[in-house]
Each structure stands twice: as C-alpha cells, then as structure tokens.
Amino acid sequence: MKATVWAGRNSVEVQSVPDPKILNDRDAIVRVTSTAICGSDLHIYDGYIPTVKHGDVLGHEFMGEVVEVGKAVQNLAAGDRVVVPFPIACGACSACERELYSLCENSNPNAGIVEKLMGHSPAGLFGYSHMMGGFAGGQAEYARVPFADVGPLKIDDDLSDDQVLFLSDILPTGYMGAEMCGIAPGDVVAVWGAGPVGLFSIISAYLLGASKVIAIDRVPYRLKLAEEKGAVAVNFEETSVLETLRDLTAGRGPDHCIDAVGLEARNGSTVVDAYDRVKQAARLETERPHALREAIMSCRNGGTISVVGVYGGLMDKFPIGAVMNRSLTIKTGQCHVQRYMKPLLKRIRDGEIDPPSIISHHLPLDEAPHGYEIFKHKQDNCTKVVLNP
C-alpha cells in the first residue's frame, strides 16, 4: 500500500510499504478514506520529536471503512464506517476507567523509553514516534487499529467524512482546551494560536459560555477565520499582547488563557527570547516557551492556563513565581479523545459546530509532501489539509 513516511527533517515521502495485518484479536484494519495533517505532525516534520525513524508511517487523524476485524472485536464488522481516535486505549486499565484515555497504561509497548524522559508513560499514539509506541499512522491507504473494540466510533452514512473526520483529534482537543478552563458564564478567554486547534477552542469556549474570546496569532488569514468564529483578533506582530489584553479586560487580564501553539511558538524580541533562541539552537532547551510564558503573564489573578499545545521536553525560565503567587491553575494533556467523540458528534448533528468550515485543502495522498509544506509555511491560505487516499 501507499503511505506517508518520515524521510528526515522537513521531508516526507509517499512510499510503498507492506500492508498492515491483524496482529491481535482486538485489532481492526481500516481502509482510510480521509486523513488530515496536524500541527502535531509538524513537530515531527521539523525534527523536534525524539525517536522518529526514517520510514515511519505518519498520521494520527484518520477515518475510513473497516475491512477486517480480529476475533475479539464484536462491535464492528467489515463495511462499517468509523472515525479513529488518535490515542490508543484499552478501555479497562485504571486510567481508561477514569476516562483518561491518552494515559492508557496498556497501549504503549515502548513505555520504558518515555519513562526515562517523563517519569511515567502516556498512552501509545498512532504515527507519533517509537517512544509513543512505534505504531504506524493513518496517512496511508490502510491502518491497523489496536483495541478496535474500544476506540473507533461508528458513523452513519448521512454524515460526510469532512463533517466527522476531526472527531479523531482537533475538535475534541480544541474542546478539551476550553473545557479545562472551567468557564463560568460571562468569562473572557484568550486563545494563543489560530490554527485548527485554536479555532476549535474558540468555538468551544463560546459554546461553554464565554462572553468574549480573544485570538492571538500573526497570520492574517487565520486571524480572519478566528474573527468569523466570533473572536477579537490580536496580531502579536503588530501590538503588545500583554497591553492589548489588559485593555480588553479592564486591566485584569483574561479569566482563562489557552495555549494552542506548543513547542514551536514564534519568539518575541525580548532578552529572554534571545536566550531561548541560543539555547534551542544548541539543543540545550527543547521548547520555545514564548506563547506559554505570555499566557501566564497575561492571565488574571486566580485564572486558568489551559495547555493543549504539545510540549515534548524541557523549557527554561518558566515563570513559576507568577503561577504560584497569583494562584494560577495550569491544566494540560494530550486529548482524551474517546471521552468527547459522542457528545461532539451530537453537536455536529445539531448544527452547533461546522467542522468543514476550517478545511482549506483536499489533496490526494500522493500530494502529502506538498500538503506538509503549505501547512507548515502558511502558504495558499492553508488552514487544514485533508488527504484522500
């Protein structure tokens, strides 16, 4: 089959690889009909995620048709249409019982690698490095789905792929970013990053009762999309974010701040930003913390910092003094997607969320390399690329 594989820094290729096979009784094989490129894939593309190897099949946002199931999968049959959540979860361990699916204790066969870096291991993820399990991803013609009796959500034929594909990741992730804020009616929420995840956080924050959502980015067409979703747009290249947020909130700062940027945030021009640039270039610091630091400094006293942007390692000059003395709460996590799929499917059906509105490009699988380039460099007004194998 054809699949998108990592071919080194800033390079992916569509290559022929062996077809996936059922390895365990709880596996299914899915013929992929739609799959998307995520900001998280860019961290791999750009070479920031350790333990990705040449030839690894990428992609964790995918859906399609079940073509084969293992003996223990009773709830799915060949021919079913499913969306697959990106964290792989067994459904029965202590984390899964608490609906913390991205922390499943049974799905990462390489837990030992990540324990050395992070203390404990999170769940295995599709197409997201060997330390996260080494599972082949879904930017391919077919994918093997472990624990298929737990994760995949069946989809009725009257909904299109474009309406439901993002239930695999970015819609639940944006929603969880807003939910973690514990928004009270009337609260003001600021969202760093107007990419796909940030846009879904904006939509979700309003659904959860925010009176005003402020979007921070530098890319004009993305800020325009954020405005169309009802946000007040702030271009961080044109104005001081801290001052603007103060002005918009009677001097107090937003009640909640969502980081939907992650480890590749664009730096500012302060001395600390210059320090980060030098340390990251020398690989002495793995993250660029600009957006997260700004979110912490901007937030009102007693507010919430919700971090859905992905971080992978260590950062310097983390303003713990501001967090502690100003009683800020930090919440974060890879999304527990399985928890949100059904309720968000209902919101799509009810017309409260319109996922296709954030898609800018449909490309055949063969054009994945072009898709990565335009998504990374924000060319051709690229917001979200859907690949159709």
Ligand SMILES: NC(=O)c1ccc[n+]([C@@H]2O[C@H](COP(=O)([O-])OP(=O)(O)OC[C@H]3O[C@@H](n4cnc5c(N)ncnc54)[C@H](O)[C@@H]3O)[C@@H](O)[C@H]2O)c1
């Ligand atoms: N927690 C999860 O489960 C989960 C799931 C999916 C994606 N993510 C992460 O969410 C983040 C966003 O994903 P995406 O697909 O929207 O990616 P994206 O790269 O399309 O969007 C990121 C946006 O942040 C903007 N940005 C860069 N520096 C900034 C700064 N200093 N201040 C404000 N904005 C800045 C960029 O211009 C861009 O528009 C990524 O880190 C991704 O890995 C997390």
Ligand SMILES: [Zn+2]
């Ligand atoms: Zn993703």
Ligand SMILES: [Zn+2]
């Ligand atoms: Zn589990």
